[in-house]
Amino acid sequence: xxxxxxxxFIIIVVFLMLTSKLVTMPSIVYSxxxxxAIFSIIxxxxxxxxxxxxxxxxxxxxxxxxxxxxxxxxxxxxGAVIVYIILTLYMIARLTLCYQxxxxxxxxxLYDEFSPLMFAIPTFFVTGYxxxxxxxxxxxxLEIMFWFILVGTIISMISNIEYxxxxxxxxxxxNGIMPVLEGSGRSAFYFGNSLCLLFLVGKVEIKxxxxxxxxxxxxxxxxFIVIICFIxxxxxxxxxxxxxxxxxxxxQYDPFVLELQRLVWLTSIIxxxxxxCSTICIIYCIGQANKVLFQTKTTLLPIxxxxxxxxxxxxxxxYDLLIMFELVRDYLxxxxxxxxxxxxxxxxxxxIIKTPKNVDYxxxxxTRKRNEPIFAKTGKLNENTKKA
Amino acid sequence: xxxxxxxxxxxxxVFNNTSDxxxxxxxxxxxxxxxxxxxxxxxxxxxxSQNVIGPLQKFAKIDERDVITQIxxxxxxxxxxxxxxxxxxxxxxxxxxxxxVFIEGSDKALVIExxxxxxxxxxxxxxxxxxxxxxxxxxxxxxxxxxLIRKRLKTPNLCIDKMKIGKETNSQVRIIYLKDVAxxxxxxxxxxxxxxxNVDGIIDSHYLAEFLTKGKHSIFKQIGSTEKPDIAxxxxxxxxxxxxxxxxxxxxxxxxxxxxxLQSSNDYYTTPSRATVLRYMRLTAALVGILLPGLxxxxxxxxxxxxxxxxxxxISNSIQGIPxxxxxxxxFIIFLFEVxxxxxxxxxxxxxxxxxxxxxxILGDTAVKAGLVSPPAVLIIAITGVMSYTLPEQSAQISLLxxxxxxxxxxxxxxGLIVGSIFLIGxxxxxxxxxxxxxxxxxxxIKADMKDGFYRKSFKQMTQRPQSIxxxxxxRQSNDGNKQ
Numbered sequence: 001x002x003x004x005x006x007x008x009f010i011i012i013v014v015f016l017m018l019t020s021k022l023v024t025m026p027s028i029v030y031s032x033x034x035x036x037a038i039f040s041i042i043x044x045x046x047x048x049x050x051x052x053x054x055x056x057x058x059x060x061x062x063x064x065x066x067x068x069x070x071x072x073x074x075x076x077x078x079g080a081v082i083v084y085i086i087l088t089l090y091m092i093a094r095l096t097l098c099y100q101x102x103x104x105x106x107x108x109x110l111y112d113e114f115s116p117l118m119f120a121i122p123t124f125f126v127t128g129y130x131x132x133x134x135x136x137x138x139x140x141x142l143e144i145m146f147w148f149i150l151v152g153t154i155i156s157m158i159s160n161i162e163y164x165x166x167x168x169x170x171x172x173x174x175n176g177i178m179p180v181l182e183g184s185g186r187s188a189f190y191f192g193n194s195l196c197l198l199f200l201v202g203k204v205e206i207k208x209x210x211x212x213x214x215x216x217x218x219x220x221x222x223x224f225i226v227i228i229c230f231i232x233x234x235x236x237x238x239x240x241x242x243x244x245x246x247x248x249x250x251x252q253y254d255p256f257v258l259e260l261q262r263l264v265w266l267t268s269i270i271x272x273x274x275x276x277c278s279t280i281c282i283i284y285c286i287g288q289a290n291k292v293l294f295q296t297k298t299t300l301l302p303i304x305x306x307x308x309x310x311x312x313x314x315x316x317x318x319y320d321l322l323i324m325f326e327l328v329r330d331y332l333x334x335x336x337x338x339x340x341x342x343x344x345x346x347x348x349x350x351x352i353i354k355t356p357k358n359v360d361y362x363x364x365x366x367t368r369k370r371n372e373p374i375f376a377k378t379g380k381l382n383e384n385t386k387k388a
Numbered sequence: 389x390x391x392x393x394x395x396x397x398x399x400x401x402v403f404n405n406t407s408d409x410x411x412x413x414x415x416x417x418x419x420x421x422x423x424x425x426x427x428x429x430x431x432x433x434x435x436x437s438q439n440v441i442g443p444l445q446k447f448a449k450i451d452e453r454d455v456i457t458q459i460x461x462x463x464x465x466x467x468x469x470x471x472x473x474x475x476x477x478x479x480x481x482x483x484x485x486x487x488x489v490f491i492e493g494s495d496k497a498l499v500i501e502x503x504x505x506x507x508x509x510x511x512x513x514x515x516x517x518x519x520x521x522x523x524x525x526x527x528x529x530x531x532x533x534x535x536l537i538r539k540r541l542k543t544p545n546l547c548i549d550k551m552k553i554g555k556e557t558n559s560q561v562r563i564i565y566l567k568d569v570a571x572x573x574x575x576x577x578x579x580x581x582x583x584x585x586n587v588d589g590i591i592d593s594h595y596l597a598e599f600l601t602k603g604k605h606s607i608f609k610q611i612g613s614t615e616k617p618d619i620a621x622x623x624x625x626x627x628x629x630x631x632x633x634x635x636x637x638x639x640x641x642x643x644x645x646x647x648x649x650l651q652s653s654n655d656y657y658t659t660p661s662r663a664t665v666l667r668y669m670r671l672t673a674a675l676v677g678i679l680l681p682g683l684x685x686x687x688x689x690x691x692x693x694x695x696x697x698x699x700x701x702x703i704s705n706s707i708q709g710i711p712x713x714x715x716x717x718x719x720f721i722i723f724l725f726e727v728x729x730x731x732x733x734x735x736x737x738x739x740x741x742x743x744x745x746x747x748x749x750i751l752g753d754t755a756v757k758a759g760l761v762s763p764p765a766v767l768i769i770a771i772t773g774v775m776s777y778t779l780p781e782q783s784a785q786i787s788l789l790x791x792x793x794x795x796x797x798x799x800x801x802x803x804g805l806i807v808g809s810i811f812l813i814g815x816x817x818x819x820x821x822x823x824x825x826x827x828x829x830x831x832x833x834i835k836a837d838m839k840d841g842f843y844r845k846s847f848k849q850m851t852q853r854p855q856s857i858x859x860x861x862x863x864r865q866s867n868d869g870n871k872q
């Protein structure tokens with residue numbers, strides 16, 4: 001059953017790309033690639049673009065089939081479960097970073113003291129509520145917040161253009177291509193957000209130009225982020241590897257703003273809202289994944305378990321963003337490269353290999369009964385059930 | 389067959405010897421005993437005596453047919469005359485302003501409509517005043533209300549379905565819609581929901597609104613309401629279903645979108661550009677009305693660095709010596725404001741003016757001078773109070789949200805406001821009214837409906853009915869706005 005329209009799908013794509021890359025990512029890339037950081041980002045975007053292209057293609061080709069059903073048909077139940085476990089683990093790691101970023105944001109930018117519990121309970125309640133209400137609620141909420149966030153980001157971006165120093169990072173490729181690849185590798189963790197889109201398979205209303213529009217918006221947002229990072233790097237130069245909260249810190253460069261502190265607040269609020277949105281998207285995916293894995297009727301319990309896990313992880317890391325920063329740069333990014341590579345292969349496989357037509361009916365029914373309701377929300381039979 | 393006396397006794401028993409049950413016994417020209425029974429005060433006495441009792445006294449049986457049938461067919465010149473099939477219908481007719489005629493020798497009765505209810509003349513409703521535009525408003529009489537709608541929608545497609553709700557009140561309810569425009573599923577759903585109501589009485593249409601609302605605890609209204617026939621007609625034209633209740637000047641409309649309260653009938657009687665500016669102004673005012681006290685408290689309590697230095701100095705000077713924390717101070721003023729509002733609504737009108745003067749001057753000024761509250765806090769509540777009434781239909785919701793956001797801002801600062809806003813958006817996008825998404829055409833975004841959304845385009849450009857509301861005929865006019 002389709003739950004979101006193609007516009008909402010594109011907005012989710014845009015949010016997943018935009019929200020996760022403007023906080024700590026620029027700093028991590030710069031710490032590895034220095035002046036060539038921008039090329040690392042471009043390289044990662046090319047991979048992400050390919051991933052989004054493939055996932056959108058899968059969504060278009062399977063308008064009435066859920067991801068699990070699709071994986072089960074082509075990779076067997078074991079394969080599907082393994083893919084789900086991998087995705088869930090990545091999402092949990094990603095969500096932990098999101099929470100760390102959010103909490104650190106509040107602590108460093110907005111509050112002198114901020115209790116982790118005071119942060120955790122409302123955050124859990126709100127993000128969990130929107131995610132629990134389903135993808136339709138998520139899509140519509142993001143539709144409302146989209147313009148506010150886009151306009152806010154653009155204002156933050158253009159406010160400091162006059163402080164650009166284009167020669168800050170010249171010459172490019174002074175140490176060859178290796179720093180670019182290293183920067184790319186160390187920041188890969190931020191470019192796996194698009195994997196969330198896999199959970200939208202079978203839930204998007206397919207329009208004829210969906211693929212074209214998705215790719216177009218993906219390219220536009222990539223260019224937008226690259227421009228922001230470019231301005232960011234050219235304003236801060238070498239000192240920027242110490243600037244953790246990209247946009248918010250960036251606005252402080254303006255002496256006028258520094259005096260009044262207002263734009264910092266605006267950008268902080270926008271960044272926080274973006275992080276919240278990103279968090280909700282990821283929580284939704286974790287809920288969906290765990291719902292299938294643990295065979296629960298609703299996503300309430302999976303979301304609750306995921307939260308407990310994430311808060312435990314965050315507490316273990318002492319809510320310290322720097323520890324998480326190092327974890328991401330030194331370990332998680334390289335693991336993510338493996339996950340993205342694996343998912344690319346699976347996506348290509350799902351896209352290229354057609355479903356065998358003579359699927360054993362009994363096996364199909366058996367696996368379907370075990371894993372997913374035959375009837376959609378409307379009470380009508382799924383298309384695939386009809387075919388079967 | 390009962391005698392006239394037995395009939396009178398029977399009805400006195402049925403009506404529990406109520407004092408306003410009137411009877412008039414007389415003999416017809418041929419000497420047959422007859423009686424007319426009615427409820428006093430709801431009948432036009434002159435009409436009854438001149439056009440019912442007078443002619444009946446001159447009646448004489450013509451042939452072998454039943455006397456009641458003869459009277460009905462040849463003697464009475466009323467448009468609404470009928471022979472009720474059972475006693476239940478007969479009693480209901482008497483209660484609805486009919487008089488019942490009984491002639492000895494006949495086991496039938498005749499009911500004739502002579503009702504004369506106290507009806508006020510249609511006047512401009514106090515809640516929806518317009519600068520330019522129709523000034524008629526609905527009244528408590530639903531027949532007048534139906535006529536006001538009919539006056540604007542002169543089409544045979546306008547369907548008015550009857551219904552009665554309330555075991556004791558037997559309130560007349562009318563469901564009005566355009567046959568080829570309104571979605572039959574919505575009409576069916578409305579009827580079904582109304583039929584399911586099993587209550588002793590419906591006094592006003594707001595009673596019905598609560599029965600039609602989905603969920604028990606929503607603070608947002610899900611049913612549209614209007615006091616103006618032009619608004620009701622426009623909504624019916626867009627494919628909505630209107631519900632009239634006898635005795636209520638408020639007409640309900642479904643489905644309802646939040647956008648409807650952002651629109652005002654004034655918008656359609658002025659230029660599109662002016663209407664657009666007004667809509668943005670209303671939206672901004674509503675947002676400020678909800679968030680400003682919370683933001684003020686959040687900034688003062690948690691983020692004092694965010695306040696521009698000059699403003700901070702001014703505020704600091706004002707709040708010096710105030711014994712309450714910013715949150716308590718704000719809650720105190722909000723409470724005071726709401727109390728004043730409530731009191732001014734309920735007080736006799738001649739006292740209302742003096743109350744507002746007392747409220748503004750004595751309470752506000754003295755509280756500031758006494759050092760209980762600060763001038764910025766009073767100013768903020770005054771501003772937000774005024775702003776919340778730019779959307780009068782949503783003022784109650786805005787007041788409640790203002791209170792909630794003030795508490796959130798006070799306890800959690802900006803974080804609380806962000807969390808509250810996201811939750812509010814998440815909550816609103818999940819709501820729907822009879823299948824129409826509550827936040828449409830913004831979420832889900834419906835491009836065609838934006839012509840009458842945040843901005844208003846000219847009528848020429850509004851070629852289609854709103855797609856946010858399910859309807860069976862999207863087209864309103866040909867593309868150029870001329871006759872097809």
